[in-house]
Amino acid sequence: MNRFHGQDLHLYESGFEVCQPDKPFEFIPIDYFLLHYCVSGEGFLTLHNDQRHITAGDIFLILPNTANKYYPLPENPWSYRWVGVKGSMVKSILEECGFSYDNFVLHYDKDDTVLRCFQQIYERCTKSDYYTALGYLYQFFGTLTEKENSILLESETVHRQRLEKMIKYIYAQYTNDISVQSMADEFNFDRTYIYKLFKKEMGISPKQYLLNFRIEKACDLLCKSHMSVTEIGYAVGFNSFSCFSKQFCLKKGTSPMKYRKQFIK
Template sequence: MKQEIINFIEFTNYQDKDNNRDLNMYICGIEECKSEHSWGPGVRDHFLIHYVVKGKGKFIINKQEYHIGAKHGFLITPDTVSFYQADQDEPWHYVWLGFNGLMAETYIKRAGLNINNPVFYYAGKELEEIIRKMISLKEINSTNQMMLTGYLYQFLAYISKAQTQDKGKHISKNKYIKLALDFITHNYFRKISIEEISEYIGLDRTYFFTIFKNEIGVSPQKYLINFRINQACKLMNNTDLSIAEISHSVGYQDPLYFSKLFKKEKGLSPSKYREFKIGV
């Protein structure tokens, strides 16, 4: 019999929601999720930060979907509908903490996070270590409360430092994006994958996905599809190539699959598009 994999959770709930402090810890924990384990859609009444130690999943907030992998974290803001789910094949293992307070939003902004930029990258082990230290403080007294608050400041400070360093690398990000766009421009006509592009430019696939979507506004896969479809339109407008020949020319070996993608993007089949545009 196949043994069912269940979530492993270790957490501490501090049961103190006194928001008259600058920062106030609510809860923190560690969780190894089972396949496709999810939460939501729903809202929280406090700030909640997850940091993925390994595995991957998806996160949806403000009608935007993010694919989150190891060494990435995501922010849930109060009173905002969100949803997150572990991957089917590589379910994530993450740590989390929830907090609020008079200065909570200010410190979140200083860390470079907000509802429109809820994902961050952190390469070190400090965030996980801080959560483990927090969990160990199960007895809440005045001394441990000060230690908890100190750990919370450290947690946010590490994220803020990483985000500040990341801003300093903005030129490097632009370089990576340009390399990716150039690669697509010169290779769209053959079978290429996002993994191949990320390997070519020398970035982790998840990190590449994140910075590409943040800079360009769409995922790398979506950009590649749009680029190929636009190239197909140019060929239909300026050549006598058949639909099958155009499909092969823009990287799709299956003309039927190409036609389905084309209709999804343009609202017309390739043949109807050609008739409408140039009356052929």
């Protein structure tokens, strides 16, 4: 383990691994931010019950004190490099890069800059050259923020038109098992671009927008239809009644059944 201490930002650890096909699930409770860069192969990451398929060029973030598990695809096991960071400025720096609670996987395949930064951080740390290692960490962050800043450089009209298309997609498909990834696939947009666009124009993430829309549709059905509460949950796109009930309570402060009773004479 390599450490370079600083109040705002410091390196906590760095390393790399070429995984075997039978490598088991990993669950590592940590109190720092852990960044992985997938160099080759494939694997899966689950963070707060959200599973992502990871491929070469993906950078994924494991948040402090967050349940997580990740493992290689046996047919094409991944290799990856990682860097652990701590400090008072880390959260805001990562947000500038495009990371968030909902958006914890980014992709970079423009050139080998990210790979080189991860390699140099590790090599410099093994030589106790921590200042240079920290410099490469800043270069890594700079590369991602430059990519993120370039995402929204097109005209406001273009972004608005794209946002309208995605909102129409949600209106038409909310009853199905859709996600940010399905929108990315449908419109050939980067997940991060979609996240940034919704946050900028709507003030919330696309995942939250979809959830809010489903809850409002459920409210309408609870008031006006004779469908059972369970049927309504499935009808607005939830894959289980427990998930529907939990999210409804969080949004409305009451259960779907109690909400419905307000409108029964």
